[in-house]
Amino acid sequence: MNYGYMRNSMSEIFSDDDSARLFQLIHMFQRSALVNMGLMPDIEGKIIYNLPESKEAIDLLCMLQKKTKGNITEIEQKMLNGIISEIQLQFISAPKRRKEHEDFLAESKMVEESFSDPKHGPSETIISEEE
Numbered sequence: 001m002n003y004g005y006m007r008n009s010m011s012e013i014f015s016d017d018d019s020a021r022l023f024q025l026i027h028m029f030q031r032s033a034l035v036n037m038g039l040m041p042d043i044e045g046k047i048i049y050n051l052p053e054s055k056e057a058i059d060l061l062c063m064l065q066k067k068t069k070g071n072i073t074e075i076e077q078k079m080l081n082g083i084i085s086e087i088q089l090q091f092i093s094a095p096k097r098r099k100e101h102e103d104f105l106a107e108s109k110m111v112e113e114s115f116s117d118p119k120h121g122p123s124e125t126i127i128s129e130e131e
Helices: 003-013 017-036 051-068 074-116
Strands: none
Touching (some): 003 074
């Protein structure tokens, strides 16, 4: 990976190293929120839903937004506002995504069980014995 390019593009956005570190912290909270909403796999590659943990990460970002108001550049403020707005929107639809994911897992388990133990799996009568 060309890290020199990343440093150049980062220096165009952030006014100093402290700004870059602030956004590293912001991205840590953003990632935590996304992982806990099932939008990104965790470190083990699993999809998890821990909405209280996700809400905590969002609340921390909102606190940072309040505490940094007037102390960061306009572009940094816009970036922070955008990050918070996006994850808040994702948080609203997280319960629906969780339900869909659970339904998918339940269906997958049923299909897996029907192949591993076909006698006890769901079945359909294709030809009736009465015919």
